[in-house]
Amino acid sequence: MQRKLPIVVIAGQGNAISPSKLPHVYNVLDWFHVTDVWAEKSGPKKVINWRVRLEKIKIIEKSWWAVKGSPASPQESTAGSQKADVGTCTDCGTSSKVKYNAGWACLEPGCDSFFKFKNEHNDTTLDYDDKYMKERTSYGGLDPGSLSPPLPTDQDASDMEAYGFEKALKRGIVCPKCNCCSRRIVWDHWYCENSDCDFTYTLKQRPISPDDVIVKAMEYFETNKRPTSKQSMLGEMDKEFAIGGVLRTHKIHGPWNINEYAIPDEAGKIIGFVRHFKSNGIINQQKDGPNDLFEQMQTGGFALRRSPARQAGAVGEILTSHFAANFGAPYKFSVKQVSRGFDQAPEVIFKTIKRLSWAGQVAVGNEHKPFQSFNECLAIGYFEGSVINYHDDGEKTLGPTVATLSLGAPARMMFRPKAKSAIGKLVAKARTTKPPVLQITLSHGDIVVMDGEKIQKLYEVSHAAYQDWNISSVLTVKQHAVTPWGFRYALTCRQIIGEKMDTEEERQAAFLEGTLPPGSDKYNYTGDLGATEVVQPTSEVDKINNEIAARMMTGSLTASQISLLKDKLEGLLACNHTGSQQTIMDLSRDIAMPDTH
Ligand SMILES: O=C(O)CCC(=O)C(=O)O
Numbered sequence: 001m002q003r004k005l006p007i008v009v010i011a012g013q014g015n016a017i018s019p020s021k022l023p024h025v026y027n028v029l030d031w032f033h034v035t036d037v038w039a040e041k042s043g044p045k046k047v048i049n050w051r052v053r054l055e056k057i058k059i060i061e062k063s064w065w066a067v068k069g070s071p072a073s074p075q076e077s078t079a080g081s082q083k084a085d086v087g088t089c090t091d092c093g094t095s096s097k098v099k100y101n102a103g104w105a106c107l108e109p110g111c112d113s114f115f116k117f118k119n120e121h122n123d124t125t126l127d128y129d130d131k132y133m134k135e136r137t138s139y140g141g142l143d144p145g146s147l148s149p150p151l152p153t154d155q156d157a158s159d160m161e162a163y164g165f166e167k168a169l170k171r172g173i174v175c176p177k178c179n180c181c182s183r184r185i186v187w188d189h190w191y192c193e194n195s196d197c198d199f200t201y202t203l204k205q206r207p208i209s210p211d212d213v214i215v216k217a218m219e220y221f222e223t224n225k226r227p228t229s230k231q232s233m234l235g236e237m238d239k240e241f242a243i244g245g246v247l248r249t250h251k252i253h254g255p256w257n258i259n260e261y262a263i264p265d266e267a268g269k270i271i272g273f274v275r276h277f278k279s280n281g282i283i284n285q286q287k288d289g290p291n292d293l294f295e296q297m298q299t300g301g302f303a304l305r306r307s308p309a310r311q312a313g314a315v316g317e318i319l320t321s322h323f324a325a326n327f328g329a330p331y332k333f334s335v336k337q338v339s340r341g342f343d344q345a346p347e348v349i350f351k352t353i354k355r356l357s358w359a360g361q362v363a364v365g366n367e368h369k370p371f372q373s374f375n376e377c378l379a380i381g382y383f384e385g386s387v388i389n390y391h392d393d394g395e396k397t398l399g400p401t402v403a404t405l406s407l408g409a410p411a412r413m414m415f416r417p418k419a420k421s422a423i424g425k426l427v428a429k430a431r432t433t434k435p436p437v438l439q440i441t442l443s444h445g446d447i448v449v450m451d452g453e454k455i456q457k458l459y460e461v462s463h464a465a466y467q468d469w470n471i472s473s474v475l476t477v478k479q480h481a482v483t484p485w486g487f488r489y490a491l492t493c494r495q496i497i498g499e500k501m502d503t504e505e506e507r508q509a510a511f512l513e514g515t516l517p518p519g520s521d522k523y524n525y526t527g528d529l530g531a532t533e534v535v536q537p538t539s540e541v542d543k544i545n546n547e548i549a550a551r552m553m554t555g556s557l558t559a560s561q562i563s564l565l566k567d568k569l570e571g572l573l574a575c576n577h578t579g580s581q582q583t584i585m586d587l588s589r590d591i592a593m594p595d596t597h
């Protein structure tokens with residue numbers, strides 16, 4: 001009160017003293033200021049409760065929650081026009097306002113006369129005095145400005161050098177049309193969550209290269225790490241481990257490095273593998289390789305969206321931190337995803353499926369029976385700061401092999417035994433969790449294949465055995481979590497077993513939507529065996545820069561000629577001259593024959 005701070009009041013839907021029925025679960029009323037704070041002795045136990053009286057700062061303006069048809073401006077709006085009566089305590093000498101209909105009482109908790117009224121009263125008659133209620137107090141603090149934050153503009157995004165996936169842009173907005181607070185639910189725009197309002201808002205998202213995304217990820221890491229931490233992102237990326245009986249071996253397959261982690265059950269028997277295919281510059285830069293896929297993901301229009309992670313539709317609904325879209329056979333993944341059949345999938349999804357099918361085949365081979373091809377692909381997008389917490393991919397309709405392609409910023413992936421499994425020990429302080437046994441770093445282009453060995457055999461034995469083992473082998477025993485260090489995509493392919501679906505309709509959908517179109521074979525991936533570095537052809541601009549550099553070294557151009565040429569070159573590049581090819585050629589000639597000018 002003394003600091004004259006403006007306060008926002010939010011009223012719940014069930015608020016009984018609101019003059020009108022409040023429309024939302026949480027209703028942001030307006031800016032208020034505190035006019036009085038006092039102690040009261042009330043309730044059955046006659047304990048001291050502190051009371052606060054607030055007045056709306058812009059009381060002259062009609063409140064949005066006012067009863068329909070009420071006057072545009074409340075009558076009692078002028079400060080000082082109404083004054084509460086004041087009484088003084090004969091015991092302690094303090095004065096206070098007459099606040100209650102029951103009359104005046106001393107409001108000094110330390111005084112013997114505290115809360116003693118002349119007349120008998122009970123708590124139910126302790127209504128507030130009308131004069132006190134109508135008192136108006138001038139507000140001496142600063143104008144708090146608009147209650148709703150302004151919409152971020154393209155200019156704001158450009159000022160913060162944003163690409164459109166920054167943490168600040170994942171915040172919700174206040175609809176300028178109807179004032180409804182709306183969350184960022186879809187990847188590329190906001191829409192008003194009030195079903196009666198049609199407001200949508202889009203902020204341009206600029207494509208970013210894999211190199212720049214890593215630079216941004218490092219900046220994000222530096223600005224968001226604990227102030228006491230000396231770690232760099234590169235240092236964190238090196239912190240990989242396999243403990244608790246998880247065994248690591250290493251293989252080379254063409255240009256791929258593959259770390260293989262054998263996952264034991266409680267008896268130490270190997271029940272599955274996590275295979276980490278580590279990509280590199282050569283793989284990443286091939287045609288339709290991870291660099292191209294990263295670009296295509298950004299321009300593909302995937303309608304990635306956040307789904308309710310908890311209490312869908314309820315007051316406490318919580319959305320997933322990441323955005324997702326499913327293609328192929330419908331897949332539930334804890335919560336139902338919006339799913340589109342492969343007939344509606346963009347090309348990049350087929351390229352991904354073929355790449356991951358290759359990895360699945362290499363990882364699983366024909367050890368037990370031929371590798372079952374994938375019929376589903378879940379695309380996940382992470383804004384800066386988004387994560388996927390510990391979960392398992394253990395749907396009963398799921399085949400044993402799950403493969404994920406990482407694109408963009410690096411990420412930490414962790415596996416831990418479930419608390420209820422007999423593997424590992426519970427964390428002493430948090431008795432419901434176990435520490436991770438496997439931690440790996442997923443970089444741009446990497447692939448992870450999770451596979452439950454011998455599951456095929458057990459799966460065929462009986463349904464009960466399947467339920468026990470299912471991925472009681474890898475996936476349900478080993479929960480996993482992924483924390484990306486910046487803007488990232490993860491594309492995960494699974495085998496959805498249509499026959500295990502509950503209804504005929506679901507079985508049909510899995511079959512129809514999960515069948516790859518015949519033309520998709522043209523995207524087959526064969527592992528980049530024998531691939532070499534792709535040498536980028538030198539551009540005209542590079543050639544000129546090289547010429548300038550060479551002539552600088554031989555001294556055949558004067559310093560002023562060099563700076564003139566550099567200026568010209570920069571000018572051409574800056575205006576992105578469409579005819580620049582020809583002009584640059586002329587410029588090149590200028591350099592070749594400097595003496596003729
Ligand atoms: O982001 C990732 O790499 C993994 C995503 C994942 O765990 C999933 O889709 O189930």
Ligand SMILES: [Fe+2]
Nearest residue numbers: 391392393480
């Ligand atoms: Fe997962």
